[in-house]
Every structure is written in structure tokens, then in C-alpha cells.
Amino acid sequence: MSEPITLVSHALCPYVQRIAIALAEKGVAHDRVTIDLADKPGWFLAISPLSRTPVLKVDDAALFESAAILEYLEETQPNPLHPADPVERARHRAWIGFGSEVLNDIAGFYAAPDEAALDAKAAALHARFRLLEDHLGQGPWFAGDRFSLVDAVFAPVFRYFETFEQIGDFGFFDGLARVPAWRVALAARPTARNAVAADYGDRLAEFLRRRNGALAGRMEISSVRERQSA
Known part of the structure; x- marks a missing residue:
């Protein structure tokens, strides 16, 4: 059974969008939670060292920075989007x-x-x-x-x-x-x-x-x- 994945999102964030697109292209089941960055909830501040989106929650882990998240998805999920060469x-x-x-x-x-x-x-x-x-x-x-x-x-x-x-x-x-x-x-x-x-x-x-x-x-x-x- 795969680990549950949640994308912590903001409505306008382009860095969130790139993760959402990658997840959809790979066919990865996930939840999406949208927050207000002008009123950041405490639980978000606790898992986001930079206090910004996106954050990808994978089971008990919280991944931040979109480039790192994209690489994680490439390494762990099907349908690679990077070239093999x-x-x-x-x-x-x-x-x-x-x-x-x-x-x-x-x-x-x-x-x-x-x-x-x-x-x-x-x-x-x-x-x-x-x-x-x-x-x-x-x-x-x-x-x-x-x-x-x-x-x-x-x-x-x-x-x-x-x-x-x-x-x-x-x-x-x-x-x-x-x-x-x-x-x-x-x-x-x-x-x-x-x-x-x-x-x-x-x-x-x-x-x-x-x-x-x-x-x-x-x-x-x-x-x-x-x-x-x-």
C-alpha cells in the first residue's frame, strides 16, 4: 500500500502548480489542502521551514521546496517526466x-x-x-x-x-x-x-x-x- 500524499497549496502559487501538474501526469493519488498565506495556520508553520508553499506531506514526513519535491516524485513515482539521458x-x-x-x-x-x-x-x-x-x-x-x-x-x-x-x-x-x-x-x-x-x-x-x-x-x-x- 502506497503512503498517503497531501499537497499543501496556495491558490495562486506557481510552485504549487508545478507539483500539482507532475502529480496528475504521473497519476498519483493525493489530497490537496489549500491555506491562506496571509493567515498561516500553526500546523503549516510547524512543517514548512521557509513558511511558504508547496509542502508535500508523505505519511509523517513533510517535504518543502518545489525542486526537491519534483525530484522526489521522479525517484518514487511512475511515469517519469525527466529524460533518461x-x-x-x-x-x-x-x-x-x-x-x-x-x-x-x-x-x-x-x-x-x-x-x-x-x-x-x-x-x-x-x-x-x-x-x-x-x-x-x-x-x-x-x-x-x-x-x-x-x-x-x-x-x-x-x-x-x-x-x-x-x-x-x-x-x-x-x-x-x-x-x-x-x-x-x-x-x-x-x-x-x-x-x-x-x-x-x-x-x-x-x-x-x-x-x-x-x-x-x-x-x-x-x-x-x-x-x-x-
Whole structure:
């Protein structure tokens, strides 16, 4: 009998989403518990040394840090998502790290205090995707026709842009072909779609408004225009 597994989650956390996708792709039965990071329960603080999600509870053990959790799942669960070749596996791990750096850029974008910083962060994201474009194959996935952990990492990355593009045209994917096609394929993948709740978009929009930065300012302008045209 396999050990019971519980994914401790937050509604918006992209690092949680990559674990949820990996679990679903591997067909691993598990429970999912969602917490409020603004009001962290005591039991969560007791098992999360960094006080952040995800945490994967495996029987009496609590694993933290998404990269470590992904590797644990690869070592213990069926349907491997890493390539078998050691060089390719190392390359995939490196691109997973790249995905985390893109998430840092996304955080810098939505926290930008003014329009100049917002434009600079948008340009930085475009540069990231331009670099990624040069390393992608023909698709539909990062490694061709085989879905991998790199895909599980980038599906939550691209999900942000569904909301960002409702706010304005920031040119994130201008002049690119392979990255946008990959993004569309990931958005259609059932395991990626089901990694978040149905109200994810509304929750993200509310989170962005509370940042009170330049992006929130654009959201307010857009809301005013919508009310005026109604």
C-alpha cells in the first residue's frame, strides 16, 4: 500500500502548480489542502521551514521546496517526466531553474512602482522569451512530443499572461513563434488547466490590484473606461 500524499497549496502559487501538474501526469493519488498565506495556520508553520508553499506531506514526513519535491516524485513515482539521458536530464533541470528566474521577473513586473519600471520589466520578460525561443524545438512540448517537467514548470509561468494581456499590450511575445505555440499547447493540457481552481483569474486580478503599483494603476484606468462606456 502506497503512503498517503497531501499537497499543501496556495491558490495562486506557481510552485504549487508545478507539483500539482507532475502529480496528475504521473497519476498519483493525493489530497490537496489549500491555506491562506496571509493567515498561516500553526500546523503549516510547524512543517514548512521557509513558511511558504508547496509542502508535500508523505505519511509523517513533510517535504518543502518545489525542486526537491519534483525530484522526489521522479525517484518514487511512475511515469517519469525527466529524460533518461543524463545530459538531457541535466539540461532540463537547468531550464527548470530558468523558469524560476522568469517567475522572479514576473514578480518584478507586477510589483513595478511606476510606468518606466513596468516597461523595463516587460522588456526583460520579452528578452527571456526571446532566449527561450532559440532553444525550443518544433513542439508541441519543450522536448518535442514528450511532456516533461520543464513543461510542468512553464505552464504556471504562462498562465500569468492570460491576466496581464487583459490589462494591456506589453509586447511580451512580439516577434516570437515557438514560445507562443508552446504556451497555447500548455494552456490546453488538462493537467495544467486543472492545477488551479476555476476562480484563479479573479483571484489573481484581485491580488494584482492590491499591489498598488503601476500595473494596478492600469487596471484602475481600464475599469474606469469600462464603467464610462457601459
